[in-house]
Amino acid sequence: MDKFVVRGGNPLVGTIRVSGAKNSALPCMAAAILTEDRVILENIPQVHDIETERKLLASMGAEVELGYGRAQHRTTISCRNLSDPVAKYEIVKTMRASALVLGPLVARCGMARVAMPGGCAIGGRPIDLHLKGLEKMGAEIVQEHGYLEARAPRLKGAHIVFDKITVTGTEDLLMAAVLADGETLMENCAREPEVTDLAALLTAMGAQIEGAGTSTIRVKGVTKLHGAQHRINPDRIEAGTFLVAGAITKGDLIVANCNPAHVGAVIGKLQEAGARVEILGNDSIRVRSDGALKAADISTQEYPGFPTDMQAQYMALATQAEGTSQIQENIFENRFMHVQELVRMGANIAVDGRTATVRGGTHLSAAAVMCSDLRASASLVLAALVADGESILDRVYHMDRGYERIEEKLRGVGAQIRRMGNVFSRKEEPVAAV
Ligand SMILES: CC(=O)N[C@H]1[C@@H](OP(=O)(O)OP(=O)(O)OC[C@H]2O[C@@H](n3ccc(=O)[nH]c3=O)[C@H](O)[C@@H]2O)O[C@H](CO)[C@@H](O)[C@@H]1O
Numbered sequence: 001m002d003k004f005v006v007r008g009g010n011p012l013v014g015t016i017r018v019s020g021a022k023n024s025a026l027p028c029m030a031a032a033i034l035t036e037d038r039v040i041l042e043n044i045p046q047v048h049d050i051e052t053e054r055k056l057l058a059s060m061g062a063e064v065e066l067g068y069g070r071a072q073h074r075t076t077i078s079c080r081n082l083s084d085p086v087a088k089y090e091i092v093k094t095m096r097a098s099a100l101v102l103g104p105l106v107a108r109c110g111m112a113r114v115a116m117p118g119g120c121a122i123g124g125r126p127i128d129l130h131l132k133g134l135e136k137m138g139a140e141i142v143q144e145h146g147y148l149e150a151r152a153p154r155l156k157g158a159h160i161v162f163d164k165i166t167v168t169g170t171e172d173l174l175m176a177a178v179l180a181d182g183e184t185l186m187e188n189c190a191r192e193p194e195v196t197d198l199a200a201l202l203t204a205m206g207a208q209i210e211g212a213g214t215s216t217i218r219v220k221g222v223t224k225l226h227g228a229q230h231r232i233n234p235d236r237i238e239a240g241t242f243l244v245a246g247a248i249t250k251g252d253l254i255v256a257n258c259n260p261a262h263v264g265a266v267i268g269k270l271q272e273a274g275a276r277v278e279i280l281g282n283d284s285i286r287v288r289s290d291g292a293l294k295a296a297d298i299s300t301q302e303y304p305g306f307p308t309d310m311q312a313q314y315m316a317l318a319t320q321a322e323g324t325s326q327i328q329e330n331i332f333e334n335r336f337m338h339v340q341e342l343v344r345m346g347a348n349i350a351v352d353g354r355t356a357t358v359r360g361g362t363h364l365s366a367a368a369v370m371c372s373d374l375r376a377s378a379s380l381v382l383a384a385l386v387a388d389g390e391s392i393l394d395r396v397y398h399m400d401r402g403y404e405r406i407e408e409k410l411r412g413v414g415a416q417i418r419r420m421g422n423v424f425s426r427k428e429e430p431v432a433a434v
């Protein structure tokens with residue numbers, strides 16, 4: 001199992017580039033199910049979840065080509081022959097986003113068998129709202145032997161009001177609605193940029209969608225979609241992670257190839273915490289921090305609020321800010337797994353229900369710590385970048401789900417970080433490199 005070895009103390013200086021968003025790429029790959037033609041996606045991140053999605057689509061009979069060399073961030077998907085519309089447990093268990101194939105499979109094939117996703121480290125993560133919406137569109141769904149089986153010769157347009165805002169739920173039902181008979185009106189939808197990105201691809205494929213990016217989406221179903229080429233949005237969570245990296249290390253970092261409009265809430269908080277943040281043109285942000293950081297509270301919300309996927313990384317920063325920060329997690333019931341590990345490094349954090357109180361300005365010292373989920377891993381890397389000594393982060397496979405070669409990117413701007421192990425066939429680097 002791969003580990004990261006991180007020696008803290010270096011300010012990050014230079015330019016770091018953001019990859020495509022995994023949370024956009026995953027629904028966009030699932031959208032290829034909706035057509036017999038080829039769908040070409042660019043700016044696909046090279047992360048483990050994408051490989052899992054490739055396997056998932058291939059296991060159903062799709063041809064999925066992931067590019068190499070100069071075309072390494074491009075994928076071409078052909079779902080002409082979907083011989084087996086089944087999402088098998090062996091694949092689904094490793095990735096929550098697998099539920100995203102449910103809507104498109106029923107829409108295209110009239111049936112789907114999808115293994116029930118289990119809970120995960122950050123919470124129970126039910127998909128009841130996906131199922132309720134599909135039932136409203138006429139699907140009959142039964143659950144047995146750990147699988148959901150959904151059938152509908154043709155889905156019908158429906159009026160769906162989400163009880164709760166759900167990102168993949170909105171995406172799943174959007175993909176179901178584009179081939180449904182008649183109009184679908186969806187209310188209380190997620191407004192995340194990943195929904196807008198998916199809607200842009202679907203529109204390029206011939207779908208008729210109004211209102212993506214707002215809480216009300218209206219879809220006129222069509223009988224057929226065609227192929228399209230689409231470029232995936234930059235990853236706003238990776239961008240946010242790098243912004244925190246620049247601020248926490250008291251560096252001077254340009255985060256390039258991002259969309260500044262998508263990281264407004266994170267920029268606002270970093271400014272409140274005393275970092276200097278400057279938007280450079282359309283796609284870069286400069287972050288500098290040379291004075292003391294100060295405490296600022298956060299409360300996670302759906303977009304455009306402060307993202308839950310940035311809560312753990314922000315908490316690492318809060319350990320270095322003077323004063324007390326209250327961090328409230330409103331989206332997932334159990335997303336504080338990083339707290340114990342940060343405390344192992346010397347942080348002063350107390351958790352009470354959904355609120356973590358961070359007494360900042362603490363000296364972090366290197367330790368052996370365990371990554372429990374994707375963003376918790378990022379939080380530990382950030383803490384290790386400012387800790388005194390050499391930290392060892394175990395289970396970095398969580399990080400590999402969603403960050404493309406993060407250790408190489410961070411090393412490029414001066415971090416002392418190396419991987420021990422062999423994921424993605426990388427050669428072990430000499431200890432002296434650290
Ligand atoms: C692949 C992907 O895009 N993942 C993102 C997506 O996850 P995901 O789409 O799974 O998260 P949701 O937006 O669905 O979840 C929000 C809340 O709604 C609850 N819920 C959701 C669906 C449902 O049917 N019933 C229900 O109760 C969830 O348990 C959670 O408490 O949005 C999350 C919230 O921004 C992010 O943290 C994840 O990174």
Ligand SMILES: C=C(OP(=O)(O)O)C(=O)O
Binds near residue numbers: 095096
């Ligand atoms: C929670 C995340 O991903 P997933 O929904 O795939 O678990 C994430 O990207 O932070």
